[in-house]
Amino acid sequence: MTELFDPPPERDLPARQVTRMRAELLSTISRPQRRSTRLRVAVVAATAVVAVSAVLLVGRPGLPGAEPSGGFELVAMGPTELSPTLHRSVEQCLDWNAQESLHTESSAEGGDASEGGAPGASWPAVTADDLAVAAQRDDTAALLFLTEAGYFTCEVFWGRAGRAPGGGLGGVAHWSQRDWLPGPVQWLSLSSTEADGGDVAVSGRISARVHRLVLEHGDGGSTTARLASGVFGLVTKGAEVNRNAELVSYDADRNEIDRRLLVDGVWELEHCYVDPSGQIINPPMVGEDEPHPESPLVADCRPAERWTR
Amino acid sequence: MTTRLHPPDQELWSALAGGDEAAFGQLFDRYARAVHNHAFRLCGSWSVAEDITQATFLVAWRRRGEARLVDGSALPWLLVVATNTARTEWRSARRWRALLRRVPQEREAHADPADEVVGRLDDERRMASVLSAVRRLPRAEREAVALCLWSGVPYAEAAAVLGISEVALRSRVSRARARLARKFSTDNRQEQ
Numbered sequence: 001m002t003e004l005f006d007p008p009p010e011r012d013l014p015a016r017q018v019t020r021m022r023a024e025l026l027s028t029i030s031r032p033q034r035r036s037t038r039l040r041v042a043v044v045a046a047t048a049v050v051a052v053s054a055v056l057l058v059g060r061p062g063l064p065g066a067e068p069s070g071g072f073e074l075v076a077m078g079p080t081e082l083s084p085t086l087h088r089s090v091e092q093c094l095d096w097n098a099q100e101s102l103h104t105e106s107s108a109e110g111g112d113a114s115e116g117g118a119p120g121a122s123w124p125a126v127t128a129d130d131l132a133v134a135a136q137r138d139d140t141a142a143l144l145f146l147t148e149a150g151y152f153t154c155e156v157f158w159g160r161a162g163r164a165p166g167g168g169l170g171g172v173a174h175w176s177q178r179d180w181l182p183g184p185v186q187w188l189s190l191s192s193t194e195a196d197g198g199d200v201a202v203s204g205r206i207s208a209r210v211h212r213l214v215l216e217h218g219d220g221g222s223t224t225a226r227l228a229s230g231v232f233g234l235v236t237k238g239a240e241v242n243r244n245a246e247l248v249s250y251d252a253d254r255n256e257i258d259r260r261l262l263v264d265g266v267w268e269l270e271h272c273y274v275d276p277s278g279q280i281i282n283p284p285m286v287g288e289d290e291p292h293p294e295s296p297l298v299a300d301c302r303p304a305e306r307w308t309r
Numbered sequence: 310m311t312t313r314l315h316p317p318d319q320e321l322w323s324a325l326a327g328g329d330e331a332a333f334g335q336l337f338d339r340y341a342r343a344v345h346n347h348a349f350r351l352c353g354s355w356s357v358a359e360d361i362t363q364a365t366f367l368v369a370w371r372r373r374g375e376a377r378l379v380d381g382s383a384l385p386w387l388l389v390v391a392t393n394t395a396r397t398e399w400r401s402a403r404r405w406r407a408l409l410r411r412v413p414q415e416r417e418a419h420a421d422p423a424d425e426v427v428g429r430l431d432d433e434r435r436m437a438s439v440l441s442a443v444r445r446l447p448r449a450e451r452e453a454v455a456l457c458l459w460s461g462v463p464y465a466e467a468a469a470v471l472g473i474s475e476v477a478l479r480s481r482v483s484r485a486r487a488r489l490a491r492k493f494s495t496d497n498r499q500e501q
Binding site: 005006007008010011012013014017018021022024025026028029030157 | 330333334337338341342345346349350359362363366367370425428429431432435436439442443447448449459489493
């Protein structure tokens with residue numbers, strides 16, 4: 001490789017840094033195994049890059065069922081809205097889903113299904129009928145499947161014709177919080193063109209009182225999501241979505257009912273949420289330097305919202 | 310020349326799978342440097358690389374029953390986990406940071422030597438420049454470059470962990486080289 005593109009030489013980790021990192025890790029894994037609800041909800045995931053043949057995407061802009069040869073964005077809310085390109089991405093995801101042998105009870109705890117991108121994640125087996133949202137920008141598709149018990153997310157990177165696509169798979173096979181939402185909205189799949197944002201494709205769930213959902217990019221722009229049957233999907237175009245980006249929910253009277261940072265996702269919500277039975281479905285975010293409380297007080301939590309399709 | 314590690318990774322990982330925290334510590338000692346440098350080359354920031362490194366080892370602990378060791382080495386799997394973690398860093402770093410139990414730092418007593426600090430800043434500037442070019446590559450090619458060229462993971466081992474053929478991986482790297490060479494050539498012409 002040209003020297004210009006060679007990275008700097010490797011460095012040693014300073015001994016005291018190694019000691020601290022090691023101590024933090026050991027302290028973390030040694031703590032009593034009170035499995036946090038937060039950890040039971042896998043977000044996006046992980047990677048099972050699989051080699052297959054790619055397909056040339058062709059079509060004309062603006063026509064149902066066809067795509068332009070240049071840049072385009074598509075959002076389909078379910079299997080009945082699929083264009084040929086999205087259909088192809090769905091087939092690819094179903095193929096990867098079927099190839100994975102880990103539809104096992106290993107995730108019966110709901111838990112470590114796809115934390116942070118480990119190879120070998122587990123998720124539910126899905127069919128095309130389970131497709132909730134399919135979003136695609138150019139050669140990258142992000143799909144969300146919802147089953148009776150869990151969910152499955154899939155990203156496909158098609159690349160150029162004749163080249164093997166890559167992808168990322170994730171999900172939870174048995175999802176204890178399936179019937180409840182931490183407030184009006186919850187994203188489950190988030191992909192981005194850059195490590196720190198750029199254009200994003202987001203999909204997830206909404207409660208019945210959400211009639212409009214807007215992503216404010218944080219760069220002055222915004223994108224309105226498509227909503228259908230308790231789910232949403234959106235794809236930005238030419239945006240610089242950043243860490244200040246917020247998902248803003250509106251009710252039928254156009255009143256703003258919720259505003260939350262996109263990057264907080266389902267893992268790190270500012271508040272805890274509790275269902276009517278008093279079950280906390282999402283504990284609150286814990287700051288870097290704050291102690292980890294054993295259990296948040298139910299009285300401090302906001303009401304969870306029921307999710308139905 | 311081959312190097313045999315003692316205890317071998319396979320043995321360490323077996324102990325790890327049984328919940329042996331000492332084995333986890335040994336694995337960290339063995340590969341933290343490699344993972345940290347790999348993470349830096351993906352994100353261009355030493356501090357973010359530290360987060361990614363810790364996240365990688367936390368994932369290793371949580372997924373200890375499922376890791377795929379290639380030719381008895383845990384390193385390719387760890388580097389792929391680090392790659393995936395770096396990819397989602399902007400949305401996941403906070404959750405990992407929140408997860409970690411922080412240990413008080415003794416900043417005053419062990420300040421970094423000035424030349425070390427300067428060296429690291431230089432690294433970050435240099436890496437930012439490299440990444441600005443490499444980011445134009447398709448993600449799969451970018452990650453193949455980081456894994457095989459920068460971190461020196463053998464093609465066969467990287468391909469096995471990625472779940473693709475060695476030919477496909479070599480092809481990605483080859484395409485990346487060609488693109489970068491073209492870019493270098495174009496940039497040079499523009500400068501002249």
